[in-house]
Amino acid sequence: MPELPEVHTTIESLRKAGIEGLQIKGCYVERENTVGGDREAFACAVQGRYIGSLQRRGKYILIPLLQRQATDVHDNQTVDGICGWLQIHLRMSGRLFLADSHETAYVRAALSLCDGRWLCLYAPRRFARMLYSSDFSGLETRLGVEPLSSGFSPELLGQLAVSCRKPVKSFLLDQHRIAGIGNIYADEALFEASIHPLRAAMSLDQSELQRLHHAIIEVLHRGIGNLGTSLGHGKSNFALPDGKSGENQEDIRIFRRTGLPCLRCGTTVERIIIGQRSTHYCPQCQK
DNA sequence: CCGGAGGCCTGATGGC
DNA sequence: TGCCATCAGGCCTCCG
Numbered sequence: 210m211p212e213l214p215e216v217h218t219t220i221e222s223l224r225k226a227g228i229e230g231l232q233i234k235g236c237y238v239e240r241e242n243t244v245g246g247d248r249e250a251f252a253c254a255v256q257g258r259y260i261g262s263l264q265r266r267g268k269y270i271l272i273p274l275l276q277r278q279a280t281d282v283h284d285n286q287t288v289d290g291i292c293g294w295l296q297i298h299l300r301m302s303g304r305l306f307l308a309d310s311h312e313t314a315y316v317r318a319a320l321s322l323c324d325g326r327w328l329c330l331y332a333p334r335r336f337a338r339m340l341y342s343s344d345f346s347g348l349e350t351r352l353g354v355e356p357l358s359s360g361f362s363p364e365l366l367g368q369l370a371v372s373c374r375k376p377v378k379s380f381l382l383d384q385h386r387i388a389g390i391g392n393i394y395a396d397e398a399l400f401e402a403s404i405h406p407l408r409a410a411m412s413l414d415q416s417e418l419q420r421l422h423h424a425i426i427e428v429l430h431r432g433i434g435n436l437g438t439s440l441g442h443g444k445s446n447f448a449l450p451d452g453k454s455g456e457n458q459e460d461i462r463i464f465r466r467t468g469l470p471c472l473r474c475g476t477t478v479e480r481i482i483i484g485q486r487s488t489h490y491c492p493q494c495q496k
Numbered sequence: 497c498c499g500g501a502g503g504c505c506t507g508a509t510g511g512c
Numbered sequence: 513t514g515c516c517a518t519c520a521g522g523c524c525t526c527c528g
Contacts, residue, residue: 210521212522242504300521301520301521302505302506302520302521333505333507334505335504335505336505336521336522338523374498375499384522384523391521391522443508444506445520484500485500485521486520487519487520487521498528500528501527502524502526503523503524504522504523505520507520509517509519510518510519511517512514512516
């Protein structure tokens with residue numbers, strides 16, 4: 210389940226694999242849905258473009274498409290030749306990887322690169338998307354603050370929460386308010402902050418907001434440091450572009466520990482459904 | 497404006 | 513062993 214740390218790790222891995230600066234020769238699209246509906250328009254938009262400096266926004270992987278080869282691909286600011294963006298969302302079971310061809314099971318779309326490799330979008334459940342857009346203003350209006358940016362303060366968290374009547378668990382999953390947190394890291398952050406997931410977001414006091422702010426940053430940083438969480442089932446498990454698994458599942462404190470003792474107090478971990486999402490918490494520690 | 501429910505999808509899982 | 517219903521859940525759309 211790629212969330213912010215998994216998307217971050219995926220981008221870092223692709224950078225190291227050296228895809229920035231390469232020219233896109235063509236593409237493979239299994240079904241038009243994956244690229245937003247028009248196979249021909251997509252092919253036309255990517256063909257011949259150069260890959261700019263990869264970026265992340267929320268859970269999106271952003272690939273700038275350059276008109277011509279950049280002298281310094283890492284300096285998007287001075288690259289005036291950006292003629293569009295690929296917005297890739299891995300959703301539930303998506304992965305990106307490089308291969309010699311696109312002919313691998315569950316590869317739904319792929320870009321052929323000038324060095325002979327293919328950048329493949331793997332997605333057993335076909336939820337993942339690789340969309341072309343001339344800009345990403347559309348994304349900006351849909352996505353909230355980056356939780357690892359300097360703009361994310363306890364005060365801002367409070368401002369976002371004060372008008373939200375939903376359970377704090379649902380609040381954390383709302384990408385319009387905070388971008389990048391998914392089911393795993395939401396449960397982990399609430400456990401870390403000792404806050405019950407059913408508490409209304411607007412009911413949190415100053416000290417709880419401070420704890421939650423700190424906990425969000427901590428669990429996301431921990432996830433990144435551990436190269437992401439590979440908690441899933443087989444083909445739907447998260448994996449890095451090099452095929453390896455992340456290691457953050459070894460560091461998970463509450464998610465999917467239903468029936469097991471709380472690592473802090475020993476009380477049996479419980480599971481409830483909030484906003485159609487399974488939610489794990491310690492009834493003793495989280496009030 | 498807000499929040500809840502349904503749909504998209506298919507592999508993994510568990511009961512019989 | 514095989515069959516079948518159920519589950520997983522990010523995000524969008526629809527509805528009240």
